[in-house]
Amino acid sequence: MFKKVWIVxxxxxxxxxxxxYAYDDGTQPSYQDESIVSGWEIWQNKNCQSCHQxxxxxxxxGPDLTNIAGDRNKGKEYMYTFIKHGTGSMPxxxxxxxxxxxxxxxxxxxxxxxxxxxxxxxVHWSGTYIINK
Amino acid sequence: xxxxxxxxxxxxxxxxxxxxxxxILSSWAYLYPELFNKYLPFYQMRxxxxxxxxxxxISGGTLGIMLFTKDVFIKTPFQLKLERVFxxxxxxxxxxxxxxxxxxxxxxxxxWEFPAWLALPLLLSWCCLMMSYFISWYKTRNIKPLYIWMxxxxxxxxxxxxxxxxxxxxxxxxxxxxxxxTVQWKANGSMVGAWNQMIYGSSLYLMVKISGKQEIxxxxxxxxxxxxxxxxxxxxxxHHIYNLPTHNWVRHxxxxxxxxxxxxxISIIRGFKAKLSESRKLKHxxxxxxxxxxxxWVFANLILALFMSIPAINRFTHGxxxxxxxxxxxxxxxxxxxxxxxxxxxxxxxxxxxxxxxIFLKAFYLTxxxxxxxxxxxxxxxxxxxxxxxILKIGSFQEMMKPVNIAIIVFAIAGxxxxxxxxxxxxxxWKLVNxxxxxxx
Numbered sequence: 111m112f113k114k115v116w117i118v119x120x121x122x123x124x125x126x127x128x129x130x131y132a133y134d135d136g137t138q139p140s141y142q143d144e145s146i147v148s149g150w151e152i153w154q155n156k157n158c159q160s161c162h163q164x165x166x167x168x169x170x171x172g173p174d175l176t177n178i179a180g181d182r183n184k185g186k187e188y189m190y191t192f193i194k195h196g197t198g199s200m201p202x203x204x205x206x207x208x209x210x211x212x213x214x215x216x217x218x219x220x221x222x223x224x225x226x227x228x229x230x231x232x233v234h235w236s237g238t239y240i241i242n243k
Numbered sequence: 244x245x246x247x248x249x250x251x252x253x254x255x256x257x258x259x260x261x262x263x264x265x266x267i268l269s270s271w272a273y274l275y276p277e278l279f280n281k282y283l284p285f286y287q288m289r290x291x292x293x294x295x296x297x298x299x300x301i302s303g304g305t306l307g308i309m310l311f312t313k314d315v316f317i318k319t320p321f322q323l324k325l326e327r328v329f330x331x332x333x334x335x336x337x338x339x340x341x342x343x344x345x346x347x348x349x350x351x352x353x354x355w356e357f358p359a360w361l362a363l364p365l366l367l368s369w370c371c372l373m374m375s376y377f378i379s380w381y382k383t384r385n386i387k388p389l390y391i392w393m394x395x396x397x398x399x400x401x402x403x404x405x406x407x408x409x410x411x412x413x414x415x416x417x418x419x420x421x422x423x424x425t426v427q428w429k430a431n432g433s434m435v436g437a438w439n440q441m442i443y444g445s446s447l448y449l450m451v452k453i454s455g456k457q458e459i460x461x462x463x464x465x466x467x468x469x470x471x472x473x474x475x476x477x478x479x480x481x482h483h484i485y486n487l488p489t490h491n492w493v494r495h496x497x498x499x500x501x502x503x504x505x506x507x508x509i510s511i512i513r514g515f516k517a518k519l520s521e522s523r524k525l526k527h528x529x530x531x532x533x534x535x536x537x538x539x540w541v542f543a544n545l546i547l548a549l550f551m552s553i554p555a556i557n558r559f560t561h562g563x564x565x566x567x568x569x570x571x572x573x574x575x576x577x578x579x580x581x582x583x584x585x586x587x588x589x590x591x592x593x594x595x596x597x598x599x600x601x602i603f604l605k606a607f608y609l610t611x612x613x614x615x616x617x618x619x620x621x622x623x624x625x626x627x628x629x630x631x632x633x634i635l636k637i638g639s640f641q642e643m644m645k646p647v648n649i650a651i652i653v654f655a656i657a658g659x660x661x662x663x664x665x666x667x668x669x670x671x672x673w674k675l676v677n678x679x680x681x682x683x684x
Contacts, residue, residue, distance in 0.1 A: 112392075115470060123477040126496075127407075130425060131416075133490050138419045150417070154351025160289040165424060165487050166562030168353050171273055171285055173640040174562060183638065199276040201284055223420045224488035227633070228558050237555040238498050241488045 139222045148209075149216025156203050158213075165226050172200060176226035179218040189214050244589060244679040247323075248309060251330050252586060252676050255303050256669050258337070259579070262295035263662040263669075270655040274648065290344050290356055296574060297355045298337050301401070303582035304438050305329075305372060307445030308394050310589045315391065315448075316379035325375035332368035336361055352427070354570075355408075362409045369405065373398055388460040389469055390451070393444030396473060400437035404430045421489050432480025438578070440476065446534060446581045449588055453531055454521070468510070471503055485554045486561055494554060501552035508545050511538070529592045529603065533584035536611055540576025543618070544569060559633050564647070564654075565625030572618050575661075583668060590675040603671055610664030617657035624650035 141147060153159070161171035168174075178184055193210045196202035205213070224241075232239045244252070269288040272279035279285065309326060312318070318326075340357040343349075350356030376398055380391070407430035410416050417423050451460050459465060481497025518538070525531040547569050550556050560566065587593075595603060627647045637643040 112466065116473075119470070119474060119477065126478065127429075130429060130493065131422070134419060134422070135490070138421055140418050147417075155349060157286045157290065157349040157351050157356075159351055159353050159356075160286040160349075163562055165484065167424070167428065167483065169285075169289060170562075170564060170567065171276070199280075201280050201286070220420055226486060226562075228486045228554075233555045233558065237553045238491075238494055239485060239554045239558075240491055241494075 139219060141219075143215070145212045145215040146219045149212035149214070149219075152205070152209055152213050153216055156205075161200070163226075164220055165224075174226050175217055175220075176224075177221050179214070179221040186214055186218070189217060244310070244676075245313075247327050247330060248306070249676050249679060251302075251306055251309070251334075252590070253673060254330075254334050255299060255306050255582075255586070256673050256676075258295050258299035258302060259669050260666060261341075262292060262299050263666050265292035265295055267655075267659060267662055268292075270651075270658050274651060274655055286349075287344060287347060290349060291341065293354050294337075294340060294344075294357065300442070300574060300578045300582070301438050302333065302337075303578070303585070304397065304441035304445070305333075307582065307585040308376065308398070308441060310585065311390075311445055311448050312376070312379065312394070316383065318375070318379060322375040322378055325371045329368045329372040329375070332364055332371065336364040336368065339364075352408075352411075354431070359409070359412055362405070362412075366402075366405060366409075369402055373402055386461075388451075388457070389465050390444040390448040390460050392469060393440045393447065396476075397437050397439070397441030397444060400440065400476060401434060404434040404437055408434065421487055424487060425484060425489050425493070428483040429480045432483050433476055435573075436472070436476025436479075440472065442578055442581050443472070445585050446537070449530060449584060450534065452588070453525060453528060453534075464510075468507065471506060475500055475504065479552075482552045482557065485557050498552065498554060501549070504545060504549055504552070508542070508549065511542050511545070527593075529595075529600075529607075530584040530588040532607065533580045533587060536607075537577045537580035537584070540572060540580065544572040544576060547572065547622070559629035560625060563625035563628040563632075564621045564650075565629070568618055568621035568625060571621065575614060576618070579665070583672075586672055590672060590679050592672070592675065595671075595675075599671065603668065606664045606667035606671075608664075610661055610668065613657045613660035613664060617654055617661050620650050620654035620657060624654065 159168040161169040163169065163174040164176050166174060166176075178189055179186065181188075190210055192200065193203075193205060193213050194207075228239055228241065232241050234240050265288055268279075268283055269285060269292045272283055272285040272288050276285060279288075340361055343358050343361070348358050350358055376394070380387075380395055383391070407426065410426055410430075411423055416426055447460055447465075451457055478500045479497055481493045482501055485494055485497075487493075518535075522531070522535055526535075547565070551560050551565065551569060592603075624647050627650060628643065631637045631643045631647070
């Protein structure tokens, strides 16, 4: 009995795993150019995630940057200045102009994937979210 | 305890000390970045802290299995050799990871990170451990008690989730940012379940040894909760990514599965009276006290987790310090307490003389009280951040964080006291490890 239950659960897990991997609703932006890939690499190599969040996942020292590129009050110039020179609390990583452009390209790509904060209207009466559907 | 296991116990205790030291440094670097940015920046301290803590927990989980399986399984010299290779390779890789942090080479992942190529030696060393363990497992033909199933599940699923955690190195997974993030948090969430299986398995074994009741590892109720935990391990990772615009089913499945944890909470409340009378008989034993402390923290963190798992509430808690409170509540309050019980039992901590035992118990209570304040301060910080960002919709990050930082100062001070208590315990353990020289191989 124990083994049967275990095998059923594990099989369900495998099916669910592959379904999760394969899921694509066709609305997601894919890589457009190399600058996004390079920007993502810089994001990782400089450990930006330790202070900043994307979709609320990451460190808590700085703001969530998921939709910074699409923020009408901030936008690309604002991002460029911060990334290039740092601030009192954010170190200057000494990035050159191309590298800064790449990080901006990466964050602009992330911005197009969705909104970090769930809209109040997406909260279903049962407590769950219904997003995009 | 064998020479190898004594050495490994010391490595595990060193990782705990490292987590504490870098935890303190990180908290103050977070509060005063202008002072720390030049020499000890937060982005460098944090991976030292998180990796030390996670390596402490994972290594501690494997140490518990190695310590207890020597009484449960018969191991051949080849298996013992495999265990030694695991310890050597695993510990050396940890050292290389820390050196890479010193050189500011990061993996940039959340929250367990290291340069990508170092996943390979970690995986190979895990294969050695797995091979050593499953040779004995396969040979054990009789009915296996639950703790053996829990160890097996933990070791096997750590292997699977570790591979999954590194799938991002295949370009296809990075073509969609949402896929990458989903797989990352699927792996992270299930990996926590995997190490919990290893540690809770050892906790169950220890409880059997202390209470003398073998039936707690063989009765139907225990197996029911094993399957509940196992199901949560596999399907309850979605609460990390509720706000990700991926398929709604990921949210719904996780929400439904996480609500089954109410059964665990009800069971804890129902068993409270029996636990109380048991604790009157066994409270003189130090490992038992650690196990009781972990049960208290299971209760507190379970309540927090249950609320955080409701998406409508998660909307206010996600991306706030409440998530950190839950992460630290489980890793320090539950995992660390169980690991200290396991190590304490193995080095016969109850044989301490009366003076040292008094100091030890003071350190124990200092840890519990200051950790309680630490945990509540993080929840307060999270509530403030959630309120100011979601309800007040304060756009400026600095403005939003002003009152939050007061709670973080309380958290950092309480952290100092908790670290003092824990490091006193770790140092007393360290000294005792040297005296556990029986059965030296």
